Amino acid sequence: MPTAPASPWLRRPAPRPAATTTVLCLPHAGGNAGFFTPWARLLPPELELLAVQYPGRQDRLLEEPLVEMAALADALTAEILRTPLLGERRLVLFGHSMGASVAWEVALRLERGRGPRPRRLYVSGRPGPRHQHPADTYRLGEREFTDELRRLGGTSEELLDDPEMRELLLPAIRADYQIVGTYAPDLDARVSCPIEAFTGDADPEATPDTVADWASATSGDFSLTVLPGDHFFLWPQGERMVAALGASALPAPPR
Template sequence: MSVQTSELVAETPYIWRARRPESTGRLICLPHAGAGALAYADWVPLLPPDIELVAVQLPGRQNRIAEEPFTSVGPLVSTLTHALRPVLDRPYAIFGHSCGAALAFELAKALRARGRRGPDQLFMSAHPAPGFTGVRQLSGLPDDEFRAEMLALGGIDREILDDPFVLDSLLPVLRTDFALWEGHRPAPSDPLDCPLTVLCGDDDPRTPPDSVAGWQAHTNAEFYARFYPGGHFYFLESGAADVVSFLSRKMQTTMGRAA
């Protein structure tokens, strides 16, 4: 019997879920560089009852800290297309932030290529459209500069910032994630058939306003861009409630439910 929970619970190495057996849709969240599934724990109570939250846990973070992170996009995407099968049995949307947005795009394309059920909505947060080259590359910076850039971007938990040892242990995973996606060039492909929504902060140095419009070419369906006050982690600066409410309304409309 399925049990409802108000907390994210690890069900498999890759899937953390806050079960809502009566839900009619799912929001599958892919974390940013260095982060884990618990980055989305605070979103669970903000979602309406008909949307269940699933968060992806990748190797190299939180309860999988001892595992080596992926260093190649192909194996990562292939692994996730298999690992996520248990949660693709009903309408769903994918949300990815920063490096997680790049992963969300590749995952949606891979699911289509394999004939699997694709997302009903794709939410791309804080990531430029493919081909945009106006963002500084960070993965090759010296340690001190890389650390400074990560701290300037934000998004690192206070308890980590207050513990130099833990922070130093996180930086290699961050560098690996940035290297993975900074070195990735998406292969040409047909546009997706699902609506694509871009969200970003209006003062984000990693996603300047002119980097967003190019996403429109990657969908045959509705394209929408929404800017929030703030920087790269806009939803942490002003609180996640407004962002989660917006995602919920978009999902309910796309999936044929009343907003």
């Protein structure tokens, strides 16, 4: 998977130098940039996908994972401001589960600074800020923590069954759960860009009512789409998700 120049944070699965809009995708807790690779070639040619690689996984396995939301959002925002890939392009952000909160925090920072202002924020599989509460799941022992990962899905059973792979994978996943479990969003904060929210109709972690609360996190327009599936509805609904992004990420044609 090609990497954005001089950036350990960004992956560029399908380079499109002529694209006019960048879709920056942020994965869930325990996820990695490769989660979004299948989407890259399904997007319209005007859109180029960049996927975020958090520290502590895959080719960043030897790096210490971050354990605080502010530190993660600050570091990623700084990387966005440094990358030459954005140029004069429009920028939209997409985050799933933990990635939704990270994307919102990054959007807030970009809107307060001198960098590119996001034109749209997509949040998926994550309750709105007023329904996000502290949790100490990250403190569980290895067996209980692994059982929780099995319950939620999204992590290969084969990897969880392998003691050596668990030793490699669990520190980064546990760090992500610490980010989520200790995160306290600013309930007065608002982005000015529109927010589009998505969730699965059988997601026990992000019900439609709680995901609808993202409307309170923007001063712009808001919409909610509920699709069939559980917390990882994105896998079976990938084509529908990409179609939704392609329909709204680009500017409206002139009348």
